[in-house]
Amino acid sequence: MQLNTETLALINGGQALVLALMLWFGTSNGSNQAVKGLRLRAGALLLEAGGDFLLAFGTQLSPLLVVLFGNTLNLTAQALTIVALRMVLNRRLRWREAIALGAAAWIGVTYLSIGHPDYTLRVLWGSSILVCNSLLNIAALWGGCGKRDTRAQCLLLWTYWLAIALLVWRNMSLLMLSTPLQSILAPSYVNVIYLFLVGLQPLLASVGFLLLYNEILQRELFDLARIDPLTGVINRLGLVEASAVMLAKARLKKESIGVLLIDADHFKSINDRFGHDDGDRVLLELVANIRRMLRASDLVGRVGGEEFLVLSPSVKEADLLALAERIRSAIERAPFRIANESYSLTVSIGAALADTDELDMMAVRRRADAALYEAKHAGRNCVRISSGS
Structure with a gap:
């Protein structure tokens, strides 16, 4: 199988699908906030998988359909992930910020695809929104990495910092190319490396989510063993x-x-x-x-x-x-x-x-x-x- 953008997108979609199923069925049944967050993250991964599969079969579909629907799925997944992470961490959810960033990204991508087609500007605009999404996730995780029982937060924190670094590298590389690219499906080392590395992010983030959930369960068990259930004081x-x-x-x-x-x-x-x-x-x-x-x-x-x-x-x-x-x-x-x-x-x-x-x-x-x-x-x-x- 040739390692091109379509192949990588297909692999990434399959991986996101498997991770979504692992998150959904790998958590205990319950209605607490952390479980809801993991289920929401699983839904986000399904949307990411849909976007990747659209990209994988992009040569057989309308380029405009791939751009608009693929970005809609991925941007919605990004918004859901922001909220899911905050659910697991029991932070303020920030639905408004997540929706506003997703809407701004979609409007900009649509305009730069239809109204004023410019692939480089479209990538730059989308990347800036993704950086904002990552910064919101970093803000939710900030301060927890130094504690001994919050190593999962460190993993997630570094995952989002690396995501920002990858976006910066991609945009700088696109600007330095002698022949500007017109699509993410265009044969180029930038597209191949970007899709390969971006495919690792759902894996790292999902492992981080599961580890975070495990740490929360361990802390809850620790507290349950030491807190009097009636009065709320220690036993x-x-x-x-x-x-x-x-x-x-x-x-x-x-x-x-x-x-x-x-x-x-x-x-x-x-x-x-x-x-x-x-x-x-x-x-x-x-x-x-x-x-x-x-x-x-x-x-x-x-x-x-x-x-x-x-x-x-x-x-x-x-x-x-x-x-x-x-x-x-x-x-x-x-x-x-x-x-x-x-x-x-x-x-x-x-x-x-x-x-x-x-x-x-x-x-x-x-x-x-x-x-x-x-x-x-x-x-x-x-x-x-x-x-x-």
Whole structure:
């Protein structure tokens, strides 16, 4: 088989078709944003395949039909890819910009094909729009490449930078030819090299999309293992990991860490009287009240049931007691509405301070637990602090 533009276009179309099927069937069923983005990218690849097949059989079709319909398919595919990438990344979709660029490209290509035929200007105009498309994709990916778990973003970022470099090379090469080309199907090393390299872009981009989706799934699984599904705060595992990191930083800075163990008083009576659904709503409001009292550097997590743990770095004993009292007072002053009844909730809080040479956060947690036990036996709705390590 002779390696010419028609052959390359046929190969590129077949590759785009296979990639579209891989993306469509290679993702799990679901309606989340990332899956929708991959399905949209699969649709874009089908359009690209249609454009490539038109080009492959261009010698048997009307040149004007190939130009107009081929560019329509490819420009629509470009617009869909912009939106698909942003769907996967959960960014602003930018439909308007994508449609506006596609419309501007199509109008310019049509005019330079029919109204004022000029192949070089047409390529230049189309390339400028494709550069804008790539820059929109680069903007969506920018900033994520440096993170360890976002290598797929690096692959996609380089794919779009290389796409821009290829477009620049193509236009410069066309301008330097002694005999201007009149069609992408014209025999020329520029057309052959361009079609060969442009055929690699869907492959690299599609691999990048799949890797990006895999990274998103891995992050979601990571979060699911560490986030309490009811309250949205971190769970026991998340607290263990966060406290280890916080303790290591505190040792380096020679600072202490405050630990508060918060337990809702007589919470079982709420579940028994009103049911677990209303009990869950009370827990959500309880967490919201705790969060309002915390600093940006503080962390709250759910230990289990109606018990919560607060980690507060860089505090002294007086600061920790003041924070605990603010939390206790805020919850006491905030009555809950349950089944059209006003219900007051109080909490008992045990506090402990991790010293600068503390090695085991679990030991601090046990001291806070002992202080919580004292608070409950002191009549509840009060704060007690561990006397020492």
